[in-house]
Amino acid sequence: MFLTQTVPRQRDIVEVLFRNGWDYMRRVLTGAKADDPQLPPPAVLKNILVDLGPVYVKLGQLLSTRPDLLSGPYIDELSTLQDEVPAVPWADIEVLIRKQLKRPLEETFAIINPVPVAAGSIAQTHRATLADGREVALKVQRPGIDLTVAQDIALIQGIADLVARTEFGQNYEIKAIAEEFTKALEAELDFTREAGYTDQLRRNLSESKWYDPSQIVVAEIYWDLTTEKLMVMEWLDGVPLLSSKFNKLENAEELAAERQAITTLLFRVFFQQLYIDGFFHADPHPGNLFYLRDGRVALLDCGMVGRLDPRTQQILTEMLLAIVDLDAQRCAQLTLQLADSRQPVILARLENDYDRMLRKYHNMNLSEINFSQIIYEVLQVARNNKIRLPSNMGLYAKTxxxxxxxARGFNPELNFIDEIKPLLTDLFRRQLFGDSPVRSLLRTALDLKSLSLQSPRQIELLLDRVTSETLQWNLSLRGLDGLRRTLDDAANRLSFSILVGSLIMGAAIISSNPRSDQLSFLNNVLFAAASLLGLWLIISILRSGRLR
Structure with a gap:
């Protein structure tokens, strides 16, 4: 059992769970009979993850992207988790950097600041200058973190195996969720993957019809110096967007105009990622959005990204419109289109839940509605109806x-509708006509021409088959297999009943006037056969449970 093992890390986890008072997990870990699973209160869960250490803080950050699994209070609490940890001493960091470089450290860098500008659970960042004078940022993996992550991943999977034995674990596929989280943690240990994401995002944002690409910056990756444990990228000099240092313009009107321009830029940049590129930066928190000294906006830390396929993009675009229209019926239909599985859902109940959820926004001004909160509530309604949505929906909602x-913290005058209305209009135009309306029109014209040429011949063939009585209809109706089997069973039982009755009637006729020993023997055989068949028929009816 879990508690009898002597691995120190396991004992530490058990002590943390017990100390924070999570009674349900206490019973699971000790092998006692557990009641219906209950998560600890949001603040307690946060404290447990903080006490368990940096890897579990990262796990909590990943959980904060899953509003389809957790309710709003948990999402809000876990979103405040910061993986700020003491910095690793420079001597240890220097050893790791030297191992990752192909050339001596002194020949590669002119200067490296030994004091990190940021320190996280997986890595810490230092400012440096290359030998050719270019300013760079070094993201260096914490020495030994890969072994710690491997141990904690094994323990997470072990706990998931325990919880998976409960009804809660089976309903929410806890083992699959644990596997998803552990893969995300393992991916963060490979900086070449994050570097690839950064490069792809940089390429995608370099072209747009919605904004000026020169106003958005994603750091350039220096691939000749980047490895799995060391990422070297362009240094971007600026301040966080919500920093009080953002006060470049003294004139209040100019400052307000600048804030509005940046707000519009951010919405257009992220809407392009979400609804056009299908590849998006999934962690745009205040620390990852920088205002550079030259007036541009930078996206930092591309380690967490999400992907949306074209079909999902179209559904989510329509979902935004349904939310704007407060259309509960359409929200329910689109949710079912997004669902991972074809499990039975009571559509009327789902529509009623959406109607109750959206009704409270009927009398509100659209400019006052918090749309991200509504999207969270949409996912929670789906969760309450046991509808499993793809995991990327959590990243989408979190983004x-x-x-x-x-945007609201940076620009209190934000009007969400005014920002997204032109973008939605253009998105629906793209869905109808594509990027090239002329090309789409020509393709449609060719399809109509082909249809007009083929239609007379097809109609002639149809009429010919109707008049010659060779037309056949092949119908396939779903859900009739059960009815067909029931009818087959009923027909078989009726046939057996008729057979039993015939045997009994034949035996009775023979027994009324037996003339020989052979007829008496036949009479007994018929009665025996009728008795056996009748008994079998009665037993089969009783076993089916349909004797009423």
């Missing part, structure tokens, strides 16, 4: 929530 939160 919109972070974006709207930063």
């Amino acid at each position: 919109l929530a972070n974006l709207e939160g930063v």
Whole structure:
């Protein structure tokens, strides 16, 4: 059992769970009979993750992207988790950097600041200058973190195995969720993957019809110096967007105009990522959005990204419109289209839940509505109806929530509808006509021409088959297999009943006037056969449970 093992890390986890008073997990870990699973209060869960250490803080940050699994209070609490940890001494960091470089450290860098500008659970960042004078940022993996992550991943999977034995674990596929989280943690240990994400995002944002690409910056990666444990990238000099240092313009009107321009830029940049590129920066919190000294805006830390396929993009675009229209029926239909599985859902109940959820916004001004909160509530309604949505829906909702939160904090005059209305209009135009309306029109014209040429011949063939009586209809109706089996069973039982009755009637006729020993023997055989068949028929009916 879990508690009898002597691995120190396991004992530490058990002590933390017991100390914070999570009674349900106490019973699971001790092998006692557990009641219906209950999560600890949001603040307690946060404290447990903080006490368990940096890897579990990262796990909490990943959980904060899953509003389809957790309710709003948990998402809000876990979103405040920061993986700020004491910095690793420079001597240890220097050893790791030297191992990752192909050339001597002194020949590669002119200067490296030994004091980190940021320190996290997985890595810490130092400012440096290359030998050719270029300013760079070094993201260096914490020595030994890969072993710590491997141990904690094994323990997370062990706990998931325990919880998976409960009804709660089976309903929410806890083992699959644990596997998803552990893969995300393992991916963060490979900086070449994050570097690839950064490069792809940089390429995607370099072209747009919605904004000036020169106003948005993603750091350039220096691939000749980047490895799995060391990422070297362009140094971007600026301040966080919500920093009090953002006061470049003294004139209040100019400052307000600048804030509005940056707000519009951010919405257009992220809407392009979400609804056009299908590849998006999934962690736009205030620390990852920088205002550079030259007036541009930078996106930092591309380690967490999300992907949306074209079909999902189209559904989510329509979902935004349904939310704007407060259309509960359409929200329910679109949710079912997003669902991972075809499990039975009571559509009327789902529509009623959405109607109750949206009704409270009927009398509100659209400019006052928090749309990211509505999207969270949409996912929670789906969760309450046991509808499993793809995991990227959590990242999508979290991205919109972070974006709207930063935008409202940066620009209190934000009007969400005014920002997204032109973008939605253009998105629906793209869905109808594509990027090239002329090309789409020509393709449609060719399709109509082909249809007009083929239609007379097809109609002639149809009429010919109707008049010659060779037309056949092949119908396939779903859900009739059960009815067909029931009818087959009923027909078989009726046939057996008729057979039993015939045997009994034949035996009775023979027994009324037996003339020989052979007829008496036949009479007994018929009665025996009828008795056996009748008994079998009665037993089969009783076993089916349909004797009424």
